[in-house]
Structure formats: C-alpha cells, structure tokens
Amino acid sequence: MTLEQRNVRDYGIDDDDSLDTAAIQTALDDCAGTGGEVYLPPGTYRSAPLRVGDDTTFRLANGAELRFVQDFTAFPTVESRWEGWDQDGFHPCLHVADAANVTITGEGVIDGGGSYWWEFVSVPPEQYPSELTERLEEIRSGNKQDAVSTFTVRPPLLQIDGCENVTVSGVTLRNSPFWNTHVVYSDDVTIHDVSIRNPPDAPNGDGIDIDSSRFVRVSDTHIDAGDDAICLKSGKDEEGREVGRPTENVVVTNCTVEHGHGGVVIGSETAGDVRHVTVTNCTFTDTDRGIRIKSKRGRGGTVEDLRFDTIVMRRVACPFVINGYYQTDIDSDPEPVTEATPNVRNVDFHHITAEEVESAAFLAGLPEQRFEGISFTDVDIDATRPFDASDLSPAMARGYDQRHGVFCKSLGSVSFRDVRVTVPDGSGTPLTAEASSTVVLEGFETEADEGPAVVADGVEHLRIGGCVAPDDGEPFAHVRDGAAGANDGESSVLLAGNYGDMAEAVVSVQPETVER
Template identity: 35%
Template sequence: MTVLRLVTLSSRTATILLSPPGALYRLPAPVRWRLSRDGVIYYEGTADTAAVFVEDLLPGHDYLFDSDLGDLEFRTPPCAGLVDARDHGIDPAAADNAAALAAAVAATPAGGTLMIPRGRHVTGPVFLRPGITFWLPEGAELAGKADRTGWPQLPARDGDGRVIGTWEGLPETCFASVLTGIDCAGLKITGRGILDGGGDRGDWWSWPKETRDGARRPRTLFLAHSPDVEISGITVRNSPSWTVHPFCCDRLTAAAMFIENPHDSPNTDGLDPESCEDVTLAGLHFSVGDDCIAVKAGKRAPGRTDHLAPTRRMTVTQCHMERGHGAVVLGSEMSGEITDVTISSCSFDRTDRGLRIKTRRGRGGKVARITLDHVVMTDVPTPFAGNAFYFCDPDGHDDWVQTRTPAPVDDTTPVIEDIAFRDVTATGVKLAVVALLGLPESPIRGITLERVRASFDPDAEPAVPLMATGVAPACRETIRADFAEVTGAVEIFETTKDPEPC
C-alpha cells in the first residue's frame, strides 16, 4: 500500500491520504506533517485521521508535504481567473442569492475558480458549469432556502432523451438541487465550507415518497453526465433526500468530506453513485438518516430499461460510516449491475448493517466481485446482509415477489455472486454475523469468509435481520444462509460478560 497519496488537487486545494499499516479512517498513531512552498512552511499540523485537506494554495506552484510517513511533492494547476461572488451581488442578508450566484458562475472562465465569501448565504438551486473550480472555503456556507416557491425542476429527460431527473432508479421530474451540475466535465467542488440542503427547513421531510407540484424532492448536490469530477473537503448536511447523488459520472473522486443528516430524517442517504464507473471515495465521514454509501445502477420497470447502466470499478477506502441504516449498500436499484467494488480500511460504527446487498425479483442485473478487506465494525447488529427478497416498491409484499417457490429464470432474475470478506472484525453483533437469503431459482453464490472475527452483544434481543416476509428473528447467530453458499467460517471471541438468553 502507498503510504502517502495525493487524492484530489485543484488550483487552491489538495487532499493527501495517509495510509500507514493498520490505518482505517482514524490513524493508529498521530502523524505530524508540514506543507511548504519555496522552503517556507505554509501549514503544519498533526493528523489523527486519514485525509489531510489543505486550502488557500496558490495556482501553478510547487509544494512539499513532509511528514512522519515520508514526503510528497505536487504542483497546483494554473487558474484561468479567480472570480469573487461578492462582485456579482452575493449578500448574506439576501433572501435568495441564486441570481447572484448564477451571474458569478457565468463569469467564471473554464479553468477558473469561483470563490464564495465567508458568511452564510441563503440560495435556491445553483447550476454549475464544466471545467470550473467551485471553491467554498472555510467559514463560507451555502444554505438552501426554506420556501420552495418557484424552485426549478429537472425534467425526467432532456430533448435528446437522456435521463436528467431521476428518483430511486427511474426517470422522474425532480426539484433541482442546491448545487446542480449537468454536463459538467472536469468540475471541482472544494473547500472547508458548508453546503446545507435545507431539509430541516420548509416541508421537505414531511413527504418522503410523494410527488408535489409535479416533482420529487431534491438532493443537496446532484451531478449528471459529468466525467472527471472531484469533490473534496466540504461538509454537506441537512439534505432534503439523498445528499450527494452522482448519476452517470465516470472517474469521480470524493475525498475528505463530511456528510451529515439527522438520524431520523427520511431517505437521506449520504452518497449514492448511480451508473458511474471508476469511482474513488476516500477519507469520508458519514452520519446520516439512511444508508451511508448506497451504490445504484437504475431500476428496471415494465417497458423501461433504456435508462439502465452499470456501476463498475469502485473503491471505498479509509472512510467512517456512523449510525446509518447500512454502511455500504448495493441496491436495491441495481438492474444495470454493480460489479468490482472494493471496500478497504474502513470503520463502521452503529450502522444497522455493514455491507448490505438488497434486490428482488423483477430487478434483473448482477451484483458481483465485491470485496470487504480490513474493516472494523462496532455495534453493527448484522455485519453482512444479503437479501434477494427485499420488499421494496408497492408490490414488494406480493406473493410473486415473496414466494419461496422457484420462479422461472429470465432477464428479470437478479444475480448475487463472488463476495469476499477478508480481515474483518465485528464487535457487539446482535442478530447475525452473516444473514443471507437468496432466490431459490438464483441462489447467492461464491461467498467467502477469510479471517472474520466477531463478538456478540450479551444484551442482544431477537429481531428480524432481513427486510423480507417470513424471515424469523435472529439473536447472536453466526451464519444464517438460505438459498446461499458460504465458504469459510467466523471466529467468535469472548464477550465481556455472560450473555442473557435471547
């Protein structure tokens, strides 16, 4: 493993990932570091977590990052021009800064930087442009306004038939996001500032599954058809629905971010890469109201499959997932297939499930070649849940979906195979270390467990580990596998006290 790695770089910011042996999101020991330019120390500090994010850099300059772990040199790219949003009328006292921000975005040249000033600025949706750096520095905040009157909407498809508005895997009209980027190749969104979606203001959280005024709820940051995007440093919070949603964005990198939503906020997933290839997620911290990372690939519907595209080659490294429904979730919208995903050197803390795979009859598609390597889970009731009977959608409880009688196999039959758990430690397991429920006509295959260790919560009480009909409660089980094959074992180590009977 490379000990020091430059993960993101703009003309004003950089993210360096520290990966000494044994490191997760948090480092095994503090690491001292300095950043210098022309022999003069620019910044210095001590890192306790994996991602070191620095800003206020100068374009076109050489920098040296030296640390207890070694040295790393890099050069910031040039900047075609710095635009200050204040010069276009942004004002902390304004009720809506959307028009001022639109003027500032329009004035920023390709290869240039738009800087948001310090202070809290209320705004409606802002539409970004390709090739610019959107810099939200420390002390700056963009906050979605509470009143959605006149809020722009994204159509389900544009004039060329491409999907633009998307909701839970299907083309649908959606409200635009506070930051929206369509066809924004090479965009960089960076800085230590805050992007607040405004979900805790207005009525967004009171209609999680409805359509109002002809549209679905917005994300906080939505990107579509935008390759080579970098997002780094920012805190994104209070999302009206999914927080950060890249759709058809290849070669995406997100690093050193904080994604935060109240734990009771509805459907506020943290980051949902959908139909994206070659994705890197590094040094992220999640605490959300739904799944932390939820990987998607579109949802098949009768007569509607042209919107499906795969998510492939995704790396999640040195991230911390806290309190979400699932830490890393694949599906349930996965009809375009999700393959070649590696989750490594991560920590999961009090999420309902660790790695969660969910699908159902009618989806089709494949989830395959998934690896969980060097992961520590604390108080996760079910570390690995694989469920091919997930009862989502209005017909999710229908007999044809939930019957355990084998159904005919066709292109609507989902496949789950080749999932590896390596060097995983889970403490405080309540329900089952591994809970798998495959389809009788398409069993879950190729599940391997290598050096998997777990301890049970002595105070655990029975509960259902999988969201499907007819599933019996579990309590301190090691492996439950129905219509699934598992190779390997789980080593159970001592709990701190004698367990109460389940």
Template identity: 35%
Template sequence: MELELIAEQGNNPRDDSRRIQSAINNLAAAGGGSLHLRGGLFQSGPILLRSQVYLIIEEDTVLSFIPDFDRYGPVWTRWEGVECWAMHPLIFARDSENLGVKGSGIIDGNGKAWWDFLRQSRKEGRREPKHPFEERLAALNPTYRTQPSGGGGRELQFLRPPLLQFFNCKNVEIFDVHLQNSPFWNTHLVYCEQVHIAGVTFQNPHDGPNTDGLNLDSCNQVHIERCHFDVGDDCLGLKSGSGEDGLRVNRPTESVLIENCTMQGGHGGIVIGSETAGGVRNVTIRNCQLDETDRGLRIKTRRGRGGTIENIQLENCIMRGVLCPLVINCYYGPGGPPPEDPIFSRSPQPITVTTPLIRDIRVHSLKGEDCKAAAAFIVGLPERPIENVHIEDCVFTLSENTDHPPSEAAMYRGLPLPAGRGIRLRNIRHLQVKRTTVEFPARTQEQKEPFLIEDNVEDLSIEIETSVPQV
C-alpha cells in the same frame, strides 16, 4: 481564472442566487476557473454548475439554501432508480466535465422544512399530489403511479431534491466540504465517470427521512477516500436503476474503490441496492470503520429489481455496535408489496429479466464487535441462489446486552423468523468459510449455533470455531 465573492454582512435576509450564478456563468464563458465563496453566510436558491468550473466554499463560510419549494422547478433526472421529472437539485450539473465542489466550509440544505412537509403529508394519509409543485410533476410524469419507489414518496410527486447532484458528468472532484441537512439524498451522482471524492463529511440528523449520504447511480471509475458519514438513512449507496426502466438504461455502477472512510449512524454503512437493474460490479471496500450503523456491508434487492451484483470485496474493516455486519438480502421489503405477494415467495418463481443475480462476494478480515441482532444474513432466491461467497479471517462477536431480536438483522418480507443470532443461510450455491469465529456471550440462554442453515445451501465448506467467552 479565479473569482471571489465576499458574504454581505448584516442581519437582514438576502438572496445571493444571482450573484453566485452570474459568477459561475462568467467563469464558464471565459473557459473555466474557480469561484471562491468566503467571509460568512451566503443564501441561495438552486445553482447550476458548469464545465471547467469549481465552486470553493472557504473556511468559516456557509452556503445555505432557501427552502422555497416553488423555486426548485422540474429537471429531467433519475429519482429512486427511475428517469423522470423531479425537483431541481440544490446544486446541479448536467452533461459537464472537469468540475466540482471543494473547500473546508459548509453547504447546508436546510432540509427541515422539506422533512416536516413530508411527515405532515404522511400524517394526513395523503396518497396523491395536492400542492401545485406536486401537481406540476405529476403532469410531467403521467405514469408515476406504476413506477417503483424505495419509500421516498413517489405517490405524492413531492420528489425532493438532493443537496448536490452531478448528472452525466466526467472528471468530477468533491473535496473536503461539509455537506449537511439535505432535503432528500445528500449527494447523488448519476451516469458519471472518473470521480474522486475525498475528505468530505456527509451529515444529516438520524431522523431525516431518506437522507442517504452519498449515492453512486450507474457510475464508473470512482474513488472515495477519507470521508465521514453520519446520516439518517444509508451512508454510502451503489445503485444502477430500478426495474424495467433501469433495464432500459442498462448502465452499471462499476470500478469503485472505497477506502479509509468512517461511518457513524445510518441504516447501512456500504449499501448495494435496492435499485440494481443495471448491475453493480468490481467494487473494493477496504480499511473502513463503522460505528452503530444498522447494518455494515448491505446488499439489498428482490424479485423485480433485476441486475447482476458481482465481484464485491470487503477487506480489513471494523464494525462496532451494528445490528448485523454482513447482509445479503434478496427479500428486501420496504417499498414493496405485502409479504404474501409472489415477489416474496419462498417457492421458486419463473426467472425473468428482472430476477436479480448475486455472485462472487469476498469478505476478508472483517471484525464485527458487539453485533446487536445477528452475525450475518445471507439469503438468496430459490430459483437463483447467491453464488460464490467467501468469508475468510473474520470475527463476529455477538452483543451480551441487546434489545434487538435476530429478526432485525435485515429488513425483509416473506421469510420465517430466524432460529438464532448466528450466520443465517438460505439459497446459496458454494459458500466457503475459513478461519472465522462466531463468539456468543457465555451468560445467555439463546441458541449458540454459528450457522443457521435453513434451505437450499449447496457446496458448503466450513472452517469455523465457535467461541463462548467466559465472562
């Protein structure tokens, strides 16, 4: 069944929420079909998508969301790795199947009002809920003060919504649309399976707080292809819950294929973590191009996050102008305690259920050009070193002109400053490097050491050539 809505013309503000939601409900009641939005600008509050229904945003059409915080009432979801009550996503689907969002038009989250409100709250130094929409969530989440946060502002209970969220859904398709200006994460898939995302543009301004592009959260059987990312935080994230709550749910993100994507800007290109309690495994990333993201392949976790990250493969990727192409970081700092906390200790700590484990990482045919801070950062925990890392047929070329010190390769706490811009290694068991080159600029006084072996690196096999080009 096909339904069509034509945008109303005129300059007067209007609200198309009821028209859109009524059409979706009618399609669902009739057994499913597609709702086509065409002909200009639609303005809406939150939308609930249903099983067997596809929302189609046609060319030259914009679906724009009204930034009235009170309209996005509480829903039970997962927010920064913890199940809780948070604001209703702009487009939301729960416990549904055979559904999706398609078309060559634009979905605009009008995020600026949300970002400005958060910035003002931080400028005021607020650490507690104040406004009615915050106090309402605080009352529903009585233990929020003890819940972990990745830095999005849980202490305020201003739990901003993603632009698009599918929660516990099956057979999800997102094709070709342009998704921009999300209040929080752009697109968030939680507990979903059999997902196909192709030809989508995820776009947010580079200063938009916590505006990740696409986050897969305890999902499986996911194929992402031919997508473009240009966002204010991580481009594409793989997550599985945080700390004790993530362990309770215990659902991994697994069986993910990411290919032929481009990434421009953002704190990380393909990012695993930092919410990893349920584990992330069996991920293949191939034939992607990253330009000026802060990091390339970025695995970030720390004590207390938990989970096993394993069988991650990066193949035939090009990264240009990034701070550091390859980061595996078990001392990830943001949202954590001060550097002197035992979480960031360089001494072995007791192994618990919340001690993360990283193993079986293969990086093949990676070309890192104009690396601004360092070639690579691979740092595990002393009590649980990273296991089985294979780097083959890679080239890392360090930038000749850079204002970024080696310490900016990864966002960490508790570690000493690095000695140079080579491949930093600490707490690793079995590292094999073959046919790999680290190229340093000729006109530099810095240390030209390809490997910075700091502590507790066992079973190291190296076939590496240090190249100093003549400029």
C-alpha cells in the same frame, strides 16, 4: 497554472436577508467553459438552486456557509433519476450536470435546509399547501410509483449527473432534503476528505449514492447519515434493465460511518448490474446494518466481484446482509429464471471484525437462483448484543425469525475460513445453512454452550477442515438431508485435517415426521 478567481462579492452580494442566487450563479456562469475559480469568502450566503458548468472550481473558504432556501417554489422541475427511474423532480440544490472538469472544494459548509422538506414527509398529503399538491400532481403525472415511493422527488443536496472528471473535497455537506450526494450517469468522480451529515431521522437521508456510474473513488470521508451511508445502485426493474448502465469500478477507502441504515449498501436498485467494487480500511459504528446487498425478484441485474477488506464494525444490528428477498417473503417456491431475476456472485469478506452486534449474518439467495461464491476469511463476529438493543429486522425479509448466529439459505457456494462466531449462551446455533449447494468450513470456531455449532439442512456438500471437535461428546454439526437435487436429496460430508474425533461429532439428523 493559476486559475482566474471570481469572488462572488464582486458580483453584488448584499449583507442583508436578500437571496444571493443571482450573484453566485452569474459568477458560475462566467467560469463555465472558459475555466477559473468561483470563490465564496467567509460569510453566510442564501440561495435558490445553483448549477455548476464545465471547467469550474467552486471554492468555499473556511467560514463560508452556503444555505439553500427553504421554499419549494424556488426549485424548478428537472429531469433526472430518482430512486432508479428517469423522471421529473425538484431541482437539486447544487447541480453539476452534463459537465466536465469540475471541482467543488474548500473548508466551507453547504447546507440544504432539509428540515423544511422533511416536514412534508411526516404529514399526510392532504395537509400539504395547495400549491405543493398541484406541483406534485404535475410532476408525478408522468412518473412511476411503487409501494415504497413517498415524497421521493425532493431535491438532493449535490447531484453530479452525466459528468466526467469531477472532484469534491474538503467541504461539509449537510441537511439534504433528500439524498445528500448523488453521482449518476457519470465517470471519473472523486470524493475525498468530505464530511457528510444528516440527522438520524432524516427521511431518505442517504450519504453518497453512486448510481449507474464508473470509476468512482470515495476516500477519507466521514458520513453520519439518516439512511444508507454509501449506496451503489444501477436502476430499477424493467426500465433499469433497458437503460443497462452498470455501476462499476468503485473504490471506497479510509472512511468512517456513524449511524445510518447501512455502512456500504448495494441495491436495492440493481437492474443495470453492480460490479468490480472494493471497500477497505473503514469503520461502521451504530449503523443498522454494516455491509448490505439487497435485491428482489423483478429487479434483475447481477451484483458481482465485490471485495470488502479490513473493516471494523461496532454496535451494528447485522454486519453482513445479502438479501434476495428485500421486503418480500423468504418462504417462497421457486419461480422461472428470467431477466427480472437478480443474481449475486463472487463477494469476498476479508479481515473484518464485528463487535456488539445482534445477528451475525443474513445470507439468502433465491431458490431458483442460488447466490454463488460468497466467502468469509479472517472474520470475527461477536453477536452477543440483545435483540432489543435496536428492535430491527436484520435484513427486511418477511417471514424470517431473527437469530444471533449466521443464517444461510439458497446459496450456490459459501465458505468460512478462519471465522469465529460468538453468540449468547442458550441462544441457538452459531451457523445455520439451508437448501444450499456447497458450504465450506475451514478453521471455523464458535462459542456455544449447548447444541451443535453448525446445522446443515438440505446442504448438498458440506466440507469441514481445520475445525475442533468438542471433547465432551457434544455434536459439532447436525446434518439433515434435503429435497431431491444433485445428490438425490442426500448430503455429502467431507472431513479433512480436523482436531479430535470429528467423524463422531458430525451427526446425521432425520427430519421430524409431522402427523396430519
């Protein structure tokens, strides 16, 4: 079936400095509902925000560039979701809302003119134009704010909101005022062979945000982002739990990520749950973190059933982060478990290489809600990059002293099978586990010039198999008993199928007595 094509130049495009909004929007409106294709031939087009409706293909030819105007007065106020809350903000540059059967495709460029908007983030609000100040006061009068809210009601470049069966392919999406591509409250969305580009210093310059949406596929896409590259969210705090719409059944495959705060990130907005996610055959280069799950008390929600397979990371500050203390203090007493307590369980990392990284992994649940079922299989981590290569906190948890090795705390169960961790000489322990239920090491290898390969402090069950005991008499593991728990504070150690005298290489170390 051949789609009826509407060339925007037939709608009165003038080759001058005037805006092309009316012509393009009229063509899109003519297609909506009746079906067909809106075609942008080669050339540069300037427009205010646009809206795409049902049964529409929007095709940008090779050599076509759609530039959105740098003028906040051209962007009306709309209701959508910004950073986990349903509230008002500036109209997305290209808005696909409450629509079905939409395709945005071609080899053209969609440019959000983000530099104009980013300037407002870098200056004090008292220096805003008076009209913008009044506008923001009007927008924010009914909106929620928290400690991390800045000018976060800026327009996303492409927002797919309340839609079904949407495909984005071939195009380049760049310079977004806020997030680049936001998929929210939508089902059956495909993003394929897309180039997403924001400068590294673009504030809130996420690549793709998948937010309370289902059946989303991201494939063969390159992302160079100013913030998280691919981010999965499901609402914030009490409102997010009341809305209760998870992000689920998501596949990310054959993607390359360059720069950004994280390669694939879940959270911190986890209130509606995130589950059933597969990420495979990807590379992350020069990102702050690689695979990152972040939440905190008050968020609530469960993150579960995630699989990360066949991934290569290079020059990443910390390749693996599971953080229940996002922007909060890691040293805290247990609190009552409520619906506001986040949980993470059943996360598998398989066949992954991380080279030239600073911290091997940060894996921390909560003392009242230990995160369960974290597994690493066939993973090689070279954590020999100096800390000052990036000067970044590995996880943005307060009170944590950075280290090169793997750090585990408050986990129900975590396993390392055929895992190799390399840290610099004299830099400390390759793997530290604290206050956790079960730690399994099978074929765990390290390169450490001194001290034990493993420190287990307050681990109830430590299982070591298929590992090699040092032949120079040095310890393989130091084990310290913890607070009273399942084993009355004593740690049980099971050894099976190791090489060398592992029984002699696992040393019980009593906590130091502190004189007061």
